[in-house]
Amino acid sequence: MSRALHDVATGTLFGVALNYQGLLKQRLAEFEQPPYQKPPIKPVLFIKTPNTRNQHGAEVVHPGNGERLQPGPALGVVIGKTVSRVSPAEALDYVAGYTIVNEFSLPEDSYYRPAVKAKCRDGFCVIGPELVPSAQLADPHSLAIKLYVNGVIRQQNNTANFVRDIPRLIAEISEFMTLHAGDVLITGTPEDRVDVVPGDRVEVEISGLGRLVNHIVAQ
Secondary structure (H helix, E strand, O other): EOOOOOHOOOHHHHHEEEEEEEHHHHHHHHOOOOOOOOOOOEEEEEEHHHEEEEOOOOEEEOOOOOOOOEEEEEEEEEEOEEEOOOOHHHHHHEEEEEEEEOEOOOOOOOOOOOHHHHOOOOEEEEEEEEEEEEHHHHOOOOOOEEEEEEOOEEEEHHHHOOOOHHHHHHHHHOOOOOOOOOOEEOOOOOOOOEEEOOEEEEEEEEEEEEEEEEEEEEE
């Protein structure tokens, strides 16, 4: 039985950038430039602040003023109990379940310094429609992800294409930071993000998790 999301996903929202193979390949040339000269060797994390929380069926406000708004379809992993310095082999024991996340953002200039102004606007992290317990999802690493805008598929991928799988993400993050029950790990948005405008109906569908629906409105 699915559980009400607002009862469990109450903690910090941790985003992982560059966690799809195709996206990483698209940005490799950029990472070879100074000052970095190599791709990231650890997960590139960002936080969606509490004001970004939003829900299934709600409106998402377009920033206007010539800005571009992009949905970010992603698999959300909800932590079920406190975890610190766990091995990849045991990491999934700490997962309560999975949900859909639409991680809205303005276009990103740099993946090394994800911009707070681009990612942390009101209502920019939609979570839902429900929590599907881990036991009900046979394999979180073979899920089709589709983004629909006004009923048309505009972006699609599969969690099989993660750079780091969920156990490795939890292990690498919990190595330096304790994760608590209710924290949500946003496992990454695939390449080829699209722009949406006021009036658009935006839906994220993940196999086994349902469909998350929102409407874009003007400021």
